[in-house]
Amino acid sequence: MAVELIPYWEVLVGIGIVLTVIGLALAAAKRRGGWLVTLIGVAFLVSFGIYLALLFGGIYGKVAAAGYYIPNLIGFILIIIGVGVWLKISKKGKEGGSR
């Protein structure tokens, strides 16, 4: 079955690759914001990866439509993970105290 990608997907992937490379170069040169730019680039690539996974799984864009609650479920799991991370670093903060 042929799967059609979103229009101009190359731009999104290109931005991800370019930002990652620039970020790594900045980080290697110990310039400000290098790792942050790398993270942004990686975020674009990861998002495209999520898109591809959902697309080839046949559930991209089928949010909460009949029988397709997986992306919504992933959303709830993400919230739980986020709250878990918050509690974890809060514990660290409690141990260390406010600076």
Place this chain on the structure above:
Amino acid sequence: MSEAAPGYYKPLAVIIGIIAIALSIWGSATFAAVSGIIWKKGPAVWSWGAAFLSLGFDFWRIVGGIFWVVGTALFIMELAGYTIRKGRIVKQVIKWDSIDIAIAALVAAIYGGGLVATAGLIVIPGFTWIRPANMLSPVFGILFGIPGCVGLAFGNLIADALGGFLGFGSIGGFVGNFILGYVPYKLMRDHSLRTSRSVFDFYLWGVLVGSVWCSLYISWWLDMAKAIVGLPPLFVWGWFAPFVIVNNAIVTAIVGPALAYVLYPPVKRWGLHWSDRTTFIEKS
């Protein structure tokens, strides 16, 4: 952070709160009344859409363009480690240690997850949906500063991918959601929500200005890239732009202040507040 505010801020805070809540409820109610026919009959059937369109595309392109240029410049400046403080550009040091990265990750997960959780409530197919999690954006911005704002940008991108909205417009959404947290973080003087001045500032910068800036930023991007994204200017400025303002403002105006009020003390106590983690290098 908390400081005594002049007495006139108390009535001002009440007035701006009422205005923000009333405007957003009015926008939502009038939108809900025409949501079934807006796609067929055009955005002018919605009073907010008609009001936006009455100003003309050129007006919005100029105003949106100014917001876009300033927003992008601030975004790049912050990424490069500089910020505006007391009217001057100064260096800021964010350690980006494990705690800062964890803060960005938790914000991305909670915000992105919260957005995806309601991604089935589609308003403009492929572009936006009803997003109650938007109430978190100014709260995370004022609590966590730049790591929080970066987390908001990541969260929105992840939500776009998971919710079926990933596209060229997501690039505008990335910076637009950063701005949604950045405006109150940078422009509120007191982030505690414990003084009338702080509440006034939250409604002014976090609800009204932040929502408008985010909306115009993304709308201008969609309009400029119409050949790629395919949404006609009539829908960008008559539907998307006013809807995003209302969508951002309604939950933020109603729930945001209470949420920030509750979360501020523990975040401050645990040393996670941006003011405990960011240093500014100001030349004398």
